[in-house]
Every structure is written in C-alpha cells, then in structure tokens.
Amino acid sequence: xxxxxxxxxxxxxxxxxxxxxxxxxxxxxxxxxxxxxxxxxxxxxxxxxxxxxxxxxxxxxxxxxxxxxxxxxxxxxxxxxxxxxxxxxxxxxxxxxxxxxxxxxxxxxxxxxxxxxxxxxxxxxxxxxxxxxxxxxxxxxxxxxxxxxxxxxxxxxxxxxxxxxxxxxxxxxxxxxxxxxxxxxxxxxxxxxxxxxxxxxxxxxxxxxxxxxxxxxxxxxxxxxxxxxxxxxxxxxxxxxxxxxxxxxxxxxxxxxxxxxxxxxxxxxxxxxxxxxxxxxxxxxxxxxxxxxxxxxxxxxxxxxxxxxxxxxxxxxxxxxxxxxxxxxxxxxxxxxxxxxxxxxxxxxx
Amino acid sequence: xxxxxxxxxxxxxxxxxxxxxxxxxxxxxxxxxxxxxxxxxxxxxxxxxxxxxxxxxxxxxxxxxxxxxxxxxxxxxxxxxxxxxxxxxxxxxxxxxxxxxxxxxxxxxxxxxxxxxxxxxxxxxxxxxxxxxxxxxxxxxxxxxxxxxxxxxxxxxxxxxxxxxxxxxxxxxxxxxxxxxxxxxxxxxxxxxxxxxxxxxxxxxxxxxxxxxxxxxxxxxxxxxxxxxxxxxxxxxxxxxxxxxxxxxxxxxxxxxxxxxxxxxxxxx
Numbered sequence: 001x002x003x004x005x006x007x008x009x010x011x012x013x014x015x016x017x018x019x020x021x022x023x024x025x026x027x028x029x030x031x032x033x034x035x036x037x038x039x040x041x042x043x044x045x046x047x048x049x050x051x052x053x054x055x056x057x058x059x060x061x062x063x064x065x066x067x068x069x070x071x072x073x074x075x076x077x078x079x080x081x082x083x084x085x086x087x088x089x090x091x092x093x094x095x096x097x098x099x100x101x102x103x104x105x106x107x108x109x110x111x112x113x114x115x116x117x118x119x120x121x122x123x124x125x126x127x128x129x130x131x132x133x134x135x136x137x138x139x140x141x142x143x144x145x146x147x148x149x150x151x152x153x154x155x156x157x158x159x160x161x162x163x164x165x166x167x168x169x170x171x172x173x174x175x176x177x178x179x180x181x182x183x184x185x186x187x188x189x190x191x192x193x194x195x196x197x198x199x200x201x202x203x204x205x206x207x208x209x210x211x212x213x214x215x216x217x218x219x220x221x222x223x224x225x226x227x228x229x230x231x232x233x234x235x236x237x238x239x240x241x242x243x244x245x246x247x248x249x250x251x252x253x254x255x256x257x258x259x260x261x262x263x264x265x266x267x268x269x270x271x272x273x274x275x276x277x278x279x280x281x282x283x284x285x286x287x288x289x290x291x292x293x294x295x296x297x298x299x300x301x302x303x304x305x306x307x308x309x310x311x312x313x314x315x316x317x318x319x320x321x322x323x324x325x326x327x328x329x330x331x332x333x334x335x336x337x338x339x340x341x342x343x344x345x346x347x348x349x350x
Numbered sequence: 351x352x353x354x355x356x357x358x359x360x361x362x363x364x365x366x367x368x369x370x371x372x373x374x375x376x377x378x379x380x381x382x383x384x385x386x387x388x389x390x391x392x393x394x395x396x397x398x399x400x401x402x403x404x405x406x407x408x409x410x411x412x413x414x415x416x417x418x419x420x421x422x423x424x425x426x427x428x429x430x431x432x433x434x435x436x437x438x439x440x441x442x443x444x445x446x447x448x449x450x451x452x453x454x455x456x457x458x459x460x461x462x463x464x465x466x467x468x469x470x471x472x473x474x475x476x477x478x479x480x481x482x483x484x485x486x487x488x489x490x491x492x493x494x495x496x497x498x499x500x501x502x503x504x505x506x507x508x509x510x511x512x513x514x515x516x517x518x519x520x521x522x523x524x525x526x527x528x529x530x531x532x533x534x535x536x537x538x539x540x541x542x543x544x545x546x547x548x549x550x551x552x553x554x555x556x557x558x559x560x561x562x563x564x565x566x567x568x569x570x571x572x573x574x575x576x577x578x579x580x581x582x583x584x585x586x587x588x589x590x591x592x593x594x595x596x597x598x599x600x601x602x603x604x605x606x607x608x609x610x611x612x613x614x615x616x617x618x619x
Contacts, residue, residue, distance in 0.1 A: 051478045119541070126501040128540035131479040132488065135499035139492055147491035176489040177480040256501045257544040258599060 216332025
C-alpha cells in the first residue's frame with residue numbers, strides 16, 4: 001500500500017516535470033519562425049503557396065527588399081515609403097500616393113494586408129498574380145521610376161544580398177523570379193487577423209462584442225456584407241459604388257479590360273483597419289469614415305454600371321442608414337482594427 | 351547532262367531521300383526573320399532616307415521588336431511536330447541582327463509548312479514567374495522592355511519611329527519629337543475577358559522551297575518580314591490619324607495587319 005502511494009507521488013511529480021518541459025517547448029516554438037499559418041477563421045488562400053513556400057530566409061530577404069530604397073531610380077523610395085506599417089501598410093494622410101521626386105500618383109495607396117487571399121491587385125485590376133505586382137510600382141514614373149533589371153544590378157553590388165539570396169534560394173544568383181518570390185513571401189505574411197472581431201469569431205480570451213458592436217454587426221450583415229463579405233471584409237470583386245468620376249476620369253477596371261461593362265468599377269477594399277487607413281476610396285477623396293457614410297447614404301451617383309446593390313426599388317440610390325445605425329456600424333467597424341498588425345516587430349523595418 | 355550537273359552542284363548533299371520520322375532524333379532548323387520595309391532593307395534611324403507608306407507619309411523607324419513563339423512544322427502527309435514549348439520563345443530585335451534567327455530542334459524530315467505565333471500564348475502569359483526566363487523575363491525597362499506591368503502581359507509587337515505628320519498635341523507627341531509608337535499586346539485576359547491580339551501565322555513552303563531537315567546540316571527557312579504591312583495591310587491606316595496605338599480597341603486593327611508581314615522568300619538546305 002505504502003509502496004503504491006510512493007509510485008503515485010512519483011508519477012505526479014513526473015507529470016509536473018513534463019508539464020514544465022512542455023511549456024518551455026511552447027515558448028521556444030513561439031520565438032521560432034512559424035511560416036505561413038492560415039488564421040482559424042479564414043478560408044484557404046488564393047496565393048499558390050506550393051510554388052513559393054514561405055521560409056524564414058525567404059521572409060527575411062523579402063522584408064529587406066520591401067524596405068530597400070534601391071528599388072527606386074535614385075534610391076530614395078522603398079515599398080515601405082507608401083505602405084507604412086503604422087498605417088496598416090498604407091500612406092496615411094495622402095489621398096494619392098507620393099512617390100519619387102515628389103511626384104504624385106493618381107490612386108490611394110492600398111494596404112499590404114491579407115494579400116494571400118487576393119484574386120486581383122490594384123484598384124483597377126490588371127494584375128492577377130502577386131509575384132508580378134511589384135513590377136508596377138518599380139516601373140511607374142510617379143512611384144519608383146526604375147527597371148527591375150537595374151534594381152537587380154544594384155542589389156548585386158550590396159554585400160548582404162547575394163548571401164541572403166543564397167540562404168533563401170540555395171545560390172547567390174539574383175533573378176527576377178527569386179526577387180519577386182521573396183517579396184511575395186514577406187507580403188503574404190502581412191496577415192491581419194487579430195482584431196477584436198477575429199477574437200470574438202474564434203472565441204478567444206473570452207472576448208465579446210459590446211451591445212452597440214453586436215447591433216452594428218447585425219446591421220453590417222444586412223447593409224454592407226453584400227460586397228464587404230466576412231472574414232476578409234471584401235469579396236474581391238470590382239464594382240461601381242457610384243462615386244462621381246474624378247477630374248482625370250479614372251475608369252478603373254475598364255482600363256485593363258476595355259469592356260464597356262467594366263467602366264468605373266474599382267476593387268472592393270477590405271474594411272479591416274479603417275482607423276489607420278484614411279483617406280478612403282481609390283483616389284482618397286473621403287477624409288473620414290463619416291464622409292464615406294455620407295456618400296452611401298445620399299451621394300451615390302447614377303454613373304454607368306452602378307452596382308445593383310446601390311439601386312433602391314423606389315428609384316433612389318444608396319443605402320438607408322439612420323443616425324443611430326451609423327453610430328452602431330461605426331462601433332462595429334472599430335472592432336476590425338488590429339493593433340497587433342500595425343505594431344508587430346517582425347513586419348517592421350529592422 | 352550539264353543541267354543535271356548544275357542541279358547536283360546546287361544541292362549541298364545529294365542524299366535527298368527523306369529519313370524516317372523519329373521524334374527521338376532531332377536536328378536543327380532555323381527560321382530567319384529578315385526585316386524589310388517594302389522594297390528596302392530595314393535600317394533603323396533612317397532619317398536621311400525616309401520610308402514612305404501607302405498613304406504617302408514619310409517616316410523613319412527607331413525601334414522594331416516582336417515575339418515569335420510556338421513553332422510547329424508539318425510534312426506533306428500532315429504529320430506535325432510542335433517544338434518543345436520551353437524552347438520556343440524568341441524575341442526578334444531589329445537593332446540586333448543576331449536575334450533574327452529562331453533556331454529550334456525538330457525531327458529529321460522534309461517540311462512543307464511552318465506555323466508560329468506572333469506574340470506570347472495566353473498559357474505562358476499566365477504562368478508562374480519562375481517559367482518566364484530568357485526573353486520572357488519581365489524585368490526590362492519601360493523603354494526597351496516587352497512587358498506591361500500595370501496590365502500584366504507581354505507586348506507582342508513594338509515599333510517606334512518618327513514622322514513629320516505626327517501632331518504636337520496630346521493625340522500626337524506633345525514633346526514635339528514627332529514620334530509615333532505602336533505597342534501591340536493583349537492575350538485575352540486572366541479572368542476577365544479582354545482583347546486578344548495573339549496571331550498565328552502559317553507559311554506554305556512548297557513554292558519557295560521546303561525545309562529538308564537533316565542532322566548533319568542546318569536548314570534555314572528565310573522569311574521576309576515587311577514592316578510596311580503594319581500601315582499598308584488589310585486594315586490600312588495613316589500615321590497622322592493613329593500615331594500612338596497601345597492597349598486600345600484600335601490595336602486589334604493594327605494586330606490584324608501583323609500576320610500579313612511574313613513572306614517566305616527561300617529555304618537554304
């Protein structure tokens with residue numbers, strides 16, 4: 001009997017030791033590079049990870065390239081110049097992006113966020129593969145005004161890069177494909193999935209919505225989710241949301257497809273991290289969320305291809321939202337802010 | 351007797367008996383894209399001796415580049431061989447004579463028909479970037495590159511030059527250099543459909559000389575590529591009216607003229 005008790009004590013002690021050991025192991029794993037992990041409440045990614053598995057060395061190289069001003073003609077502008085982490089990788093406060101030699105573009109800098117779930121890139125489409133997307137800002141006159149060929153020639157002269165390419169891809173050779181794949185590895189790791197909304201959806205840490213947030217969520221599902229579908233808060237489609245054409249008459253998707261039915265259609269943006277990403281719309285015309293509400297409530301214009309969801313049965317246009325509903329929707333939209341995403345050290349310039 | 355001797359001396363090899371068709375026994379075949387402008391050879395920056403199109407417009411050329419891909423050859427009995435796709439993309443550059451040959455490997459045999467694509471097929475245009483090496487590497491500059499970043503796809507045909515008929519306003523050349531630019535591309539679109547300017551050209555070799563491909567020599571199909579056809583083809587147009595054609599509806603008219611540029615002159619066996 002006594003002997004039995006002894007073994008029992010020993011067993012408990014052993015279990016305790018094991019538990020301690022396990023905790024240490026968990027800690028080690030967290031500090032290790034985990035690679036691309038799909039958040040529990042997200043669908044399968046669109047990006048073909050099989051063609052470009054994310055590795056620690058590839059991610060580190062991608063991050064280095066993302067913050068590398070040599071990507072621009074005069075080595076002054078990096079991707080991070082217009083995609084600033086503290087603004088959820090947009091250029092806060094700029095209606096249109098501000099590039100090389102103080103040149104101005106024509107569109108608002110979109111966030112580098114959850115791109116692995118994107119089917120198309122750019123406000124007006126035209127790019128359908130993340131690996132080909134960086135060519136656009138690098139070669140655009142108002143952005144970096146450089147050629148990819150020349151960027152690679154410059155990188156070959158910087159001692160750290162051949163070493164980093166070797167670590168990521170097995171040899172020091174710097175090619176277009178490797179350069180693009182490394183950038184993609186960094187960009188697809190910019191995942192925003194730690195907002196209050198996400199925690200509620202995943203039943204994490206006992207987090208729950210306030211009454212207003214919950215009411216706002218219910219309103220959202222009825223009035224907004226037709227285009228800004230969960231959990232990415234965009235359905236990835238191109239739609240005309242009734243903005244009056246800009247002075248430059250940017251026709252959006254039409255420019256890339258030349259189909260009359262695509263005139264004035266722009267990519268539906270995600271509603272995540274709105275607090276950090278003002279101003280809004282493809283040309284940054286609305287400085288505040290209130291400006292956006294005002295548009296949908298009373299300013300939607302009957303331009304060609306206006307989205308049917310904004311066409312009411314009584315012949316008027318827009319979305320009916322009362323003052324009270326606006327407050328509740330705003331409360332809900334704030335739950336999509338992801339403080340962790342805009343402050344994570346691993347995504348920052350080192 | 352003398353005539354027979356003459357014929358014999360013309361042929362490098364008296365053995366004109368066609369070998370058995372064997373796809374494991376490949377030999378070299380080159381297709382020469384010899385750029386011409388009407389009755390004249392192509393000389394870039396010919397400002398002292400201008401070319402003239404059917405509309406009577408005088409012009410010089412400063413840049414001529416185009417993709418040739420997906421080469422196929424057929425025999426009289428209909429047997430067709432498609433060149434391994436990875437080795438079937440060529441960028442012909444008027445400024446670099448060494449690029450005028452598209453050299454491929456095909457089985458030994460006598461070929462009566464040549465087929466190729468002007469441009470880059472849609473499959474390759476949507477492939478992973480790791481499959482876009484060599485001439486398909488999209489890293490070129492805006493000036494010399496053959497790739498549109500903003501509307502991801504290759505420029506199939508690029509021809510630039512100058513003409514006094516080009517206006518100085520925004521429809522022409524506001525920099526007053528009197529420059530015209532034709533950048534023709536469009537493979538039909540990734541997911542949303544759009545213009546498709548891919549052209550397939552088939553050349554009958556029976557009139558000007560079939561290609562006798564043998565492993566011990568190189569057969570060369572010599573084509574003339576008449577750039578004047580860009581203006582004077584089935585959809586003829588004036589430089590003054592369309593000095594800049596890039597990704598637009600009108601590009602399909604210009605693309606319609608491209609197939610007519612290729613003419614088989616002779617074959618060197």
